[in-house]
Amino acid sequence: MDIRQDDKYLFIPYEEELWKLNAACANTDPESFFTEGSGNYDFSYIKKICDSCTVIEDCLAYAIKYQMDGWWANTTVAERERMSEQKITSPQR
Numbered sequence: 001m002d003i004r005q006d007d008k009y010l011f012i013p014y015e016e017e018l019w020k021l022n023a024a025c026a027n028t029d030p031e032s033f034f035t036e037g038s039g040n041y042d043f044s045y046i047k048k049i050c051d052s053c054t055v056i057e058d059c060l061a062y063a064i065k066y067q068m069d070g071w072w073a074n075t076t077v078a079e080r081e082r083m084s085e086q087k088i089t090s091p092q093r
Contacts, residue, residue: 012066019062024053034070043071050074 020026025033025046032046050056056073063072064084072080 016062019055019058022055023059024049024055033072046071047074 028049050059050071050073053059053073060073060075060080060083062068063075064080068080069077075083
């Protein structure tokens with residue numbers, strides 16, 4: 001079966017998303033985490049949320065596994081791509 005890039009999120013098992021219930025960002029506007037191309041956006045607010053999160057390792061693993069767009073586990077897409085290439089599985093704080 002050929003899966004289009006846009007459809008990759010349709011096949012994520014529910015069990016792999018349960019950690020999100022405990023995420024520090026669970027009640028935050030999701031749009032805040034998808035502003036990487038916005039030039040002067042101040043990420044300090046998002047960084048504070050991620051720094052306080054108890055499931056940041058799960059978040060990073062999820063973002064790398066599913067090649068997520070946006071800001072996840074205090075990392076950008078480019079940072080996660082480098083981590084994935086280097087097989088890093090925990091966030092650098």
